[in-house]
Amino acid sequence: MSDMTDKPGRDLSRRDFIAYLVAAPTLVAAAELSSGATPAQAAGLPTVQPVDAYDLSDLLTDAALPTSNLITVTVNSDGTASFALPRAEVGQGITTAVAQIIADQLSLTVDKVNVTLADARPELIWNQITGGSNTLHAIYKPVQGAAAAARAQLTKTAADQLGVSPSQVTLSNGQANAGNGKSIDLGALAKPAAVSQTTKVPVTANAAANANVGQPTKRIDALDIVTGKKQFAMDLTDVPDALPTMVCRPPTINATAKALKNQAQVQAMPGVSDIALIPHTKFVAGGVAVRAQTFGQCIDAIRAMDVDWGPGSVDGKSADDVKKDLIAAELPGVPTVSGITLDQRFTFHFRPGDPLETNAAVANVTADSAEVWSSLKTPVWVQEQLCTILGMSKEQVKVHVAQGGGSFGRHLFGDAAFEAASISKAMGKPVKLMWHRTDNFRQGRVHPMCTSRVRVNHLGNSVLSFEQRHTSVATDFSHGFGELLTANLATLPAANSLGYSQAIFNLSVNSPYNFGVTTQLLNEIYAYDTFNTSSVRNIYGPETRTAGELMVDQTAKAMGQDPYQFRRTYARDKRMVAVLDAVAKAGNWGRQMAPNTAQGIGVHHEYKSFGACLVEIDCTPATVNRKIQDGYSGPRVTKVVFAVDVGLPINPLGLQAQMMGGCMDGIAQALSYSLHLQDGYFLEGSWDNVGYTREWNTPPDVQVIVMDPTSDSPGGAGELGVPASMAATACAYARATGTLPTEFPINHNDPLWFDPVPTTPPIPASPVTAS
Amino acid sequence: MPSYSFILNGKKVSVDCDPNVHLLWVVRDLLGVHGPKYGCGLEVCKACTSHINGEAKQLCGILVSDLKPTDQVVTIEGLADTVKQPLHPMQQAWLDNDVAQCGYCQPGQIMAAVDLVNKAHAAGRDVSDADLDSLRNVCRCGTYPRIRQAIKAGAAAMK
Ligand code: FES
Numbered sequence: 036m037s038d039m040t041d042k043p044g045r046d047l048s049r050r051d052f053i054a055y056l057v058a059a060p061t062l063v064a065a066a067e068l069s070s071g072a073t074p075a076q077a078a079g080l081p082t083v084q085p086v087d088a089y090d091l092s093d094l095l096t097d098a099a100l101p102t103s104n105l106i107t108v109t110v111n112s113d114g115t116a117s118f119a120l121p122r123a124e125v126g127q128g129i130t131t132a133v134a135q136i137i138a139d140q141l142s143l144t145v146d147k148v149n150v151t152l153a154d155a156r157p158e159l160i161w162n163q164i165t166g167g168s169n170t171l172h173a174i175y176k177p178v179q180g181a182a183a184a185a186r187a188q189l190t191k192t193a194a195d196q197l198g199v200s201p202s203q204v205t206l207s208n209g210q211a212n213a214g215n216g217k218s219i220d221l222g223a224l225a226k227p228a229a230v231s232q233t234t235k236v237p238v239t240a241n242a243a244a245n246a247n248v249g250q251p252t253k254r255i256d257a258l259d260i261v262t263g264k265k266q267f268a269m270d271l272t273d274v275p276d277a278l279p280t281m282v283c284r285p286p287t288i289n290a291t292a293k294a295l296k297n298q299a300q301v302q303a304m305p306g307v308s309d310i311a312l313i314p315h316t317k318f319v320a321g322g323v324a325v326r327a328q329t330f331g332q333c334i335d336a337i338r339a340m341d342v343d344w345g346p347g348s349v350d351g352k353s354a355d356d357v358k359k360d361l362i363a364a365e366l367p368g369v370p371t372v373s374g375i376t377l378d379q380r381f382t383f384h385f386r387p388g389d390p391l392e393t394n395a396a397v398a399n400v401t402a403d404s405a406e407v408w409s410s411l412k413t414p415v416w417v418q419e420q421l422c423t424i425l426g427m428s429k430e431q432v433k434v435h436v437a438q439g440g441g442s443f444g445r446h447l448f449g450d451a452a453f454e455a456a457s458i459s460k461a462m463g464k465p466v467k468l469m470w471h472r473t474d475n476f477r478q479g480r481v482h483p484m485c486t487s488r489v490r491v492n493h494l495g496n497s498v499l500s501f502e503q504r505h506t507s508v509a510t511d512f513s514h515g516f517g518e519l520l521t522a523n524l525a526t527l528p529a530a531n532s533l534g535y536s537q538a539i540f541n542l543s544v545n546s547p548y549n550f551g552v553t554t555q556l557l558n559e560i561y562a563y564d565t566f567n568t569s570s571v572r573n574i575y576g577p578e579t580r581t582a583g584e585l586m587v588d589q590t591a592k593a594m595g596q597d598p599y600q601f602r603r604t605y606a607r608d609k610r611m612v613a614v615l616d617a618v619a620k621a622g623n624w625g626r627q628m629a630p631n632t633a634q635g636i637g638v639h640h641e642y643k644s645f646g647a648c649l650v651e652i653d654c655t656p657a658t659v660n661r662k663i664q665d666g667y668s669g670p671r672v673t674k675v676v677f678a679v680d681v682g683l684p685i686n687p688l689g690l691q692a693q694m695m696g697g698c699m700d701g702i703a704q705a706l707s708y709s710l711h712l713q714d715g716y717f718l719e720g721s722w723d724n725v726g727y728t729r730e731w732n733t734p735p736d737v738q739v740i741v742m743d744p745t746s747d748s749p750g751g752a753g754e755l756g757v758p759a760s761m762a763a764t765a766c767a768y769a770r771a772t773g774t775l776p777t778e779f780p781i782n783h784n785d786p787l788w789f790d791p792v793p794t795t796p797p798i799p800a801s802p803v804t805a806s
Numbered sequence: 807m808p809s810y811s812f813i814l815n816g817k818k819v820s821v822d823c824d825p826n827v828h829l830l831w832v833v834r835d836l837l838g839v840h841g842p843k844y845g846c847g848l849e850v851c852k853a854c855t856s857h858i859n860g861e862a863k864q865l866c867g868i869l870v871s872d873l874k875p876t877d878q879v880v881t882i883e884g885l886a887d888t889v890k891q892p893l894h895p896m897q898q899a900w901l902d903n904d905v906a907q908c909g910y911c912q913p914g915q916i917m918a919a920v921d922l923v924n925k926a927h928a929a930g931r932d933v934s935d936a937d938l939d940s941l942r943n944v945c946r947c948g949t950y951p952r953i954r955q956a957i958k959a960g961a962a963a964m965k
């Protein structure tokens with residue numbers, strides 16, 4: 036039996052900071068972590084359930100260690116502090132959490148801390164990757180250390196200026212107070228506190244000040260958002276003549292444009308300025324690009340194009356073919372000798388990785404320089420690839436990270452940046468590239484289709500074994516996140532091989548129960564680029580946990596036990612028991628439910644965090660058969676209670692938002708959110724086709740419980756909500772209907788509720804409604 | 807090239823452009839007003855929702871040539887001015903409920919919410935759960951539960 040709490044040796048005490056005062060016009064402090072597991076240690080992982088001791092989150096944190104010293108906090112003359120976050124903000128609220136941490140150390144209010152997104156900084160190497168819900172886990176202590184060093188220097192400088200000893204100086208509300216009635220503004224200290232030579236300083240974090248960390252804090256960009264001022268890539272005006280640009284894309288996945296047969300006709304259309312054939316490559320989806328005065332004119336031009344297309348990468352293939360290939364590749368289980376075996380395979384269909392903002396980038400490529408703006412989670416890797424694509428050096432290629440309108444795995448890659456740069460180069464002009472929504476669904480990255488087979492062997496009052504054989508269409512790990520693994524796990528095979536994916540699987544997948552012999556294995560089919568894939572709000576979690584939790588319910592039933600009590604009994608960790616108890620109590624588990632309605636419960640452990648979810652579902656005919664114009668109705672989850680333990684919650688309000696969003700995903704993934712692969716393309720071309728959660732299927736009652744701190748460092752949260760809520764919804768559906776769902780989403784094989792838009796032209800006409 | 811004029815956020819504007827260009831692009835690409843967002847261009851996601859003569863419309867579905875010079879187009883940028891306040895009560899409700907995540911859908915959500923409440927109040931009733939269910943705006947970050955809370959709070963403040 037193992038206890039899955041973090042190893043105490045990994046929690047660094049305050050003494051572990053080495054901080055620097057950096058030579059600059061105003062006070063700049065930097066910090067790094069001086070100890071911790073080195074990448075070399077990571078190779079010696081235990082082989083059974085390695086996630087217990089060392090998980091993906093640890094790997095990302097350890098990979099960040101060597102360069103963390105470059106995290107800097109600047110104190111400005113206007114009394115504000117600034118920090119350029121080497122991560123992507125895509126809605127997960129990390130800029131707000133970082134502002135809270137800095138505000139506490141400097142005794143400022145959160146609105147006095149400006150957090151921006153750093154450009155690609157090659158010297159950060161692995162420390163600029165936003166992924167695996169890892170940001171706060173990796174940067175909490177370095178940020179705290181840098182800010183603490185700034186505090187110490189401000190205190191010392193204030194003491195000098197006020198003629199008292201540093202121990203008499205206290206910081207509060209943007210001022211340093213001498214205790215004798217004299218005080219000085221932090222802004223006035225910014226210059227005198229600056230150093231002319233970078234120096235090492237000892238650091239003690241201001242542990243007493245917790246005015247912001249742990250307190251519900253509203254997003255720092257909320258006002259800009261509600262007034263329309265927040266700028267996403269397509270709102271940037273840095274390059275005035277970057278004109279709207281779109282691409283005519285092929286009728287099947289990954290096909291190449293061979294020729295535009297009516298170039299003169301399209302070129303003569305209103306607003307059109309440039310046309311270029313963009314070949315499909317490893318980096319670029321490609322097609323026929325058109326640059327025009329407005330995006331509307333790009334759309335019209337694309338619809339008029341007569342293009343000669345080559346073959347795609349999966350022409351003729353449909354979901355049933357992929358399913359057959361998956362089943363054929365399933366790894367064998369361990370033979371059982373005694374007991375009763377429950378054995379079930381679950382199928383999970385492709386689903387979109389679409390944020391609401393489509394793939395978008397601004398690029399300005401000239402003969403000897405390139406500048407790109409896009410929402411990027413791996414900007415250093417993107418810069419490297421751009422150098423290859425453009426044949427330029429790192430000094431010539433500048434990469435800016437734009438605010439992202441969601442990510443869901445898309446921004447781990449630089450698809451839009453690569454394509455925009457290629458088009459800008461081909462046209463010799465700056466471009467503002469935006470994907471059409473229909474292309475974003477049909478040609479964009481998706482969560483890979485997979486099957487998960489679970490075998491549970493039980494005898495009397497014990498579960499003897501739990502085996503999971505997960506088989507998936509290969510996930511593309513060619514982004515920087517994948518490179519990080521090869522660089523840091525010495526035993527890993529080459530990029531994009533099966534071993535690569537298996538390492539990530541082993542670092543992130545677990546069964547949180549004491550079920551005796553537990554084995555979870557991954558196998559993959561196809562090459563990494565046969566389909567365009569990515570980890571869409573979680574890599575393997577939602578599917579492995581949904582299959583696992585459904586079988587937990589089946590096992591409990593076979594053993595005559597209540598699903599909640601059964602989970603409690605077999606839980607491997609007391610933090611898991613605590614979140615289970617919290618939702619069972621708040622959600623009134625076991626209450627009498629009307630026919631065709633039921634409760635379901637699910638748990639998940641990942642990224643040093645625990646989540647439990649209780650849902651109530653309504654599968655009554657009146658609800659299932661609701662008529663929604665052009666939309667999918669189906670069963671409705673009427674209530675969600677989610678309990679989350681992230682070790683140390685920095686911003687409970689933001690954490691609740693993340694769990695709530697995760698639940699909207701989980702519900703949709705269980706019930707209705709997917710892509711239908713048919714004849715080499717996906718049928719879905721609009722938000723009304725894909726079955727993602729909409730208001731009419733939003734649970735009217737959603738409650739998120741943030742557990743008290745259980746650690747001194749924050750675990751991940753961005754993706755934690757999805758697996759538990761998806762599993763709970765599936766379990767509730769099984770109990771409400773009395774049928775075990777084995778195909779997800781559960782409506783996938785129902786008759787289509789929409790007419791697929793044509794593939795030629797590739798995008799629908801813009802609608803015309805009377806004003 | 808023909809010229810079109812209308813009133814955008816209280817100010818008369820004129821653009822030279824082809825008659826077949828949709829208002830979303832006129833506003834974003836030609837006039838540089840970026841509050842209304844593109845999420846589909848198909849009148850589905852509602853990210854571009856703004857008000858025309860006080861009513862919620864999807865700018866991606868309206869041609870510039872269909873506007874009259876007296877037509878009032880209000881985007882999220884001009885919403886607060888319609889109540890002569892620094893913020894419209896619905897924007898304030900959004901802040902109070904910390905609704906936004908990435909924020910991409912939220913200009914459209916707020917404009918749709920104001921219209922929903924105006925219509926309910928004009929009919930002499932409060933916003934119901936069925937009204938909230940009728941909203942079609944997509945929020946891929948899944949902020950729907952907080953949107954519902956905020957609309958109820960905003961509606962109370964709009965009375
Ligand atoms: S962009 Fe107008 S409704 Fe989606």
Ligand code: FES
Nearest residue numbers: 909911945946947
């Ligand atoms: S807040 Fe991101 S799409 Fe709604």
